[in-house]
Amino acid sequence: MxxxxxxxxxxxxxxxxxxxxxxxxxxxxxxxxxxxxxxxxxxxxxxxxxxxxxxxxxxxxxxxNSLKKDRPSCFFIQRDDILNHNDCVELHPLPGEELSSCVPENMLRFIASSRLMILSSSNGLLLCLHGTELFITIPATCYLLHIPLPNHLQQRGNLHSVSMTLEYDSEDYRLILFYNEDWSSHFDCHVYSHKQSVWSLRNNRFFAGLRDLKFGMPVICNGAIHFISDCYSYLAKDSTHFRYYIMSYKITNGDEDERVETKLLRVPKDARRGSHDDSCDMNIFKWGAVDGHQTIFLVKLRKRVFTVWILANYESSSWRRIMKVRVKGMGLVEQNPEIRRFTILNGDLVFATNKKVYAYGLTSEKYMVLSKICDHGCDSTFVRFVLYSDTLRLCGIGAKNFASLSTIKET
Known part of the structure; x- marks a missing residue:
């Protein structure tokens, strides 16, 4: 031997x-x-x-090592009106992740005191907005990096018509920004590469249709970014976009001259029923894969009933319903709870009520099993979930440590 x-x-x-x-x-x-x-x-x-x-x-x-798991270990919860309130940002680990998930308390206090709105999260990075200033933050290392906006947006007083999303791969992160003027249905797409530290304008504009899109809840799947429309009844019934829909915008890493396509994905017929009801709320989420491809989940909440569909065939917009359940029948102890927000997280339907956050299983292992995740203190009509994996990252040149800043100054 x-x-x-x-x-x-x-x-x-x-x-x-x-x-x-x-x-x-x-x-x-x-x-x-x-x-x-x-x-x-x-x-x-x-x-x-x-x-x-x-x-x-x-x-x-x-x-x-963290990327191999490809699963968020915790989530932030914030008021959805964080620009007017600055006293609530919480981080909660998922069940079983309590011993591994952590963000320093001083970082949470910094986000709250600086009135940072967390827009997006990707593999340990957070994209945050403060007024008209963009920042990349690394909670696990307590660093922050300012990202300058494209020149034509730097003088704006607000960013209400601007959508921003963060995407991170193993080597680089990029920001995807959509912007339009004069209430146009066509949006310019700007992409910021961290390696190049510059914004580039895509040649093909993004057509959003005649409805307003939920730009604050994007889904990146199969090389494209997706947005679902609202479902309010402000369009005539004979309009081609009267029913709500999903728009996708193909983003490539190649030459800017390469074709970038906008595609409309139809939602299932039974999801359209009652979609204009005031109690109706629908959102899309990415989770898992079907036949080796990433897929999209559609969740509808109407009159205290959750319905969930999975996009079984991306090309043909073929959907399959996997669950329909009344909130009352889930087994909640709370009487007549108000649902503040919902999301899909690691195979569970996760939703927040006035004071608590629950998980309801969608997979065979925990199918239709309710469990309480935590209490929360975000007293607001609506809250927002930001899924997070507390992975170590490096911000890049020019990053500053939270400890060197008390708050971010108003600009």
Whole structure:
């Protein structure tokens, strides 16, 4: 049996360097298994540990391990009217993730005191808005990076007609921004690449149809970004867009001259029934895959009844209903709860009532099983969920630590 023969003789004067090298190697190796919460606890044990979360190799290894899971471990909950209120931002781990999910308390206080609205999350990064200022934040490392808007938007007093989404892959992150003027149905699409640090304008405009789209709830799936329309009854019945719909915009990483297509996806017929009722709310979410392809979930809440469909065939807009249940029949202890928001998270329908957050299983393992996730303190007519995986990242050149800032100044 062959055994590796280790040379334990260290040259005089290099002993400390070798020990330090082995120490760093060991720490980088355990980055494959350490969650962000454990890394936070280790930071206070030594100077070396305190610097590790900012070491590129260590960050890359920890992020690589987290990406393999491809599952959010926690979620932020905020008031949906955060621009007028600044005292509520909460982070809650999912059941079973309590020991691994963590964001420093001072970061949560910073978001609240600075009145940051969390717009989007992707693999450990948050895209936040403060007035007309954009920021990328890394909660796990407590860093923040200002992202300048495209030149023609920098002088605007508000960004009400602007939609922004964050997307992160293993090497780079990019921002996707849609903007129109004069209530046009056609939107310009600007894409910001972190590596290039510039905004580029796509040649093909995005056609949104005649309805308003829910730009605050995008779904990136199969190389395209998707938005569902509202379902209010402000259009004539003979209008081609009287019924609500989903619009997709294909975004490629290649040449800007490459064709970028806008496509309309029809929703199932039974989802259209009663869609103009004041109690009706419908949203789309990405979850899992069907036949090896990413797919979209459609969730409808009307008169305290949840209905969920899965997009079985993307090309033909073929849907399959997988669940229909009354809120009263879920087994909630609360009497007549008001549903403040809902989302799809790791195979569960997750929804918030006045004070609590619940999960209702959609998969065979927990199908139609109700469980309470947590209490929440966001006292608002509507709240917003932001799914999050507390993965280590590096912001990039120019990033600042939260500790060096008390709040973000009004601009």
């Amino acid at each position: 062959l055994r590796r023969k280790w040379n334990t003789t260290l040259p005089y004067g290099n002993c400390n360097a070798c020990i330090l090298g082995l120490y760093i190697y060991f720490l980088c190796a355990i980055a494959d298994i350490l969650p962000a919460k454990a890394i936070h606890k280790l930071k206070s044990s030594s100077k070396l540990f305190s610097e590790l979360p900012e070491t590129p190799y260590f960050v890359a290894k920890q992020a690589e």
